[in-house]
Amino acid sequence: MSGHGFHVHGPHDHELEHAAHHGDKDPFASRIAVTTAVLATVGALFGYMGGATQANAGLYKNNAAIKKTEASNQWNYYQAKSGKQNLSELAIALVPQEQRDRYRQEIDRYKQEKADIKAKADALEAEAHQWDERSDAEMHLHHRWAQATTALQISIALAAIALLTRRKWLEVGMYGVAVAGVGLGVAAVMHL
Template structure:
């Protein structure tokens, strides 16, 4: 089983074996950021999956609500036909048609209530999806900051520039700060 290394892995390993204290700090720093990135990738994936599930629930409920409104329209059309039949029917048959009209009106009330309940489910599922999307986007931003920090740390290994390492530290701190904010949104 082969294991592929990211481009910066070789540099980090080389720096860890070198005698330079800066290289050791860069190696430790990069390892910490890589571990944090793994955690954030996982959390981002969980949130994305949850947001998609809620969005799927919203679409399914919307479809059911649309079906109910279609059924409502069918009952309404039948009711209108019964009204027409009542007007055209002989007096002795009009009571039958009036009963049918009442039956269709009762069904329409039930159907309408069910459709409205499904529409509330749509709103709730969309709200829950959006609640997952916001921290997911924050985790994505945090990962971007951490990726920049890891890249700068890798370049620091090559150049030995302490200023570049400080910049990598600032980028890593920004990623950490955004990720903490994202966790607070959960």
């Protein structure tokens, strides 16, 4: 604080002025600071990818649910046609001989319609299964990205502790965890 020729420095102000005038001669602190900045940047990218894959997984799961609903609708339609076919089969036993051909034609028509409906329902179920598989694959990637991000966050925390305590073994641990995090990120990129 200064005023009327009186100037007082706090310890923080003194360190900032000293660093500005003399430069930072502490390679340990400089190395940790740069590494922390790089890890934070890579971690932000990994975090973004984790969020994107989680969103994709949700969208794919939603598409699977839509296809399952469409398949269910087709199976309901199939059951309705089966009911009509059963009524036509019953009618053959109850109506006079001259009317039976009409019901036999209906039975044949219902059988064909049911075959078409079944094919469509089966195709929709297969499509739903594919969407589910894609969702599961995206969630796997999401977990890889989350693991990578977490490892980098731990590495950044170790960097702060190493900087405060000046312990070399913490710096080595920081780099080790950072390498593991980057390795997990590479695994995510490679879809492993």
